[in-house]
Amino acid sequence: MERFDLSAENVTGALPEGATKEQGISLAIGFFDGVHLGHQEVVRQAVALARRQGLVPAVMTFDPHPRVVLGQGSQYRTVLTPLGDKLALLAELGVEAAYIIHFDRAFSEVTAEQFVKSFILPLNVKATTVGFDFAFGHKGEGNAEALRLFSGGAVEVQAIDPVYLEEGKVSSTRIRDRLEAGECTDASRLLGRPYLIKGTVVHGDARGRLLGYPTANLLPEQPYVIPRLGVYAIHIDVLSDTGSSVGHYNGVLNVGFRPTFDAPGGALKLEAHLFDFDGDLYGSALALTFHTFLRSEKKFESIDQLVAQISSDSAQAKEIFSKTLPL
Structure with missing residues (x-):
């Protein structure tokens, strides 16, 4: 899988060898900490759409965690899957290109509209796949519908429903809670691996x-x-x-x-x-x-x-x- 570092100052990307910009991208967007069962469903849907439409299956993720930069939770200084682990797991799901946005204070000020027009459209993204609770842009003002709106209809958007496992929704927070309780088996079930x-x-x-x-x-x-x-x-x-x-x-x-x-x-x-x-x-x-x-x-x-x-x-x-x- 190709890996490309992007920032607010560098929004140009590259494609895997043999692919052209005209081919277009099917892009899953998210932080994906843990690459758990819910994340896997988002990525699989993006990869499946890419296969159907002849697009490059890709992800866009962020580093470090936005909440750390914004001072909204010291617990997010630790992660279930550091960036290298995350990219390896995403590649196993069929992802061929990864765009990593360095999240800093300057990027946190980017509006939802600016994000779509400066970070999505220039990559020739034809389709995006996001989780049900996906939010982006300054103060989380954007959602799946905003992606459609600000792309002028040029980007197909699919929002994936949450994955439930027995007693509740699969989430990174739930996995952290299970690990902090020593419940390794429960955490493994939610992750889909130990x-x-x-x-x-x-x-x-x-x-x-x-x-x-x-x-x-x-x-x-x-x-x-x-x-x-x-x-x-x-x-x-x-x-x-x-x-x-x-x-x-x-x-x-x-x-x-x-x-x-x-x-x-x-x-x-x-x-x-x-x-x-x-x-x-x-x-x-x-x-x-x-x-x-x-x-x-x-x-x-x-x-x-x-x-x-x-x-x-x-x-x-x-x-x-x-x-x-x-x-």
Whole structure:
């Protein structure tokens, strides 16, 4: 998938090799954090329309989150899918071009009409697909009908109804809530895939190895949403330079502040113990996939109690994995 960076000062785009501007674009527009089941439906409809009409299937998204720039929610400084992850998932859905608009204060002042005439029409967009609650332009003044109006009828617009899963609407907020509660299975169902965090293994204090349970101390590469503090059964992929898996393991992960060893106010740590692994992972890139929440983080009165609990956690995770299909 081609990726093109646009800004308020640079509104020209490019097309994938072999495509021409005359061919036109079918454009899905949105922030798409999580690329969850609802987002997937929007993108699939845009891709299907592109196939029917001979257009280039594309997306337009924004970076960073508009609410962060506008000071409307510090929680949006973390994301379910950082930009690179998001683009990879969109490509899997059939998207061939991605237009990324750098969202800043200046762009937030662009009116809905200016957005259509400066960012949509110059790309030769023939059709747009948006979510049911899509809003754009200064103070969110624009909607799907405004897209039709300001394009002068030149752009076909389809608004996609929300996707519901059992007890409610699928949304990024709902997924965040599930992760913050440690409900990995629920979050995975809403995402349409397990939740994962990527990062690099950095040096810790090597205490896990001394306890008989060596751990990989993961530094997330992007500001991911961090699930509830505690211990998880996880899958771990060791990644190559191209991002492909070169090793797949089961394990347990502690997300927290290590109260048994560290004083309050320390840094949050993600420490993974890989089953059946013996080697040096320092500097390696890992992808941690969350499977099951095992227990909350707690402080132990002795090292022996901690070791016994880690042994119990590992046994519980292995039992869980023995009853589930591998990823």
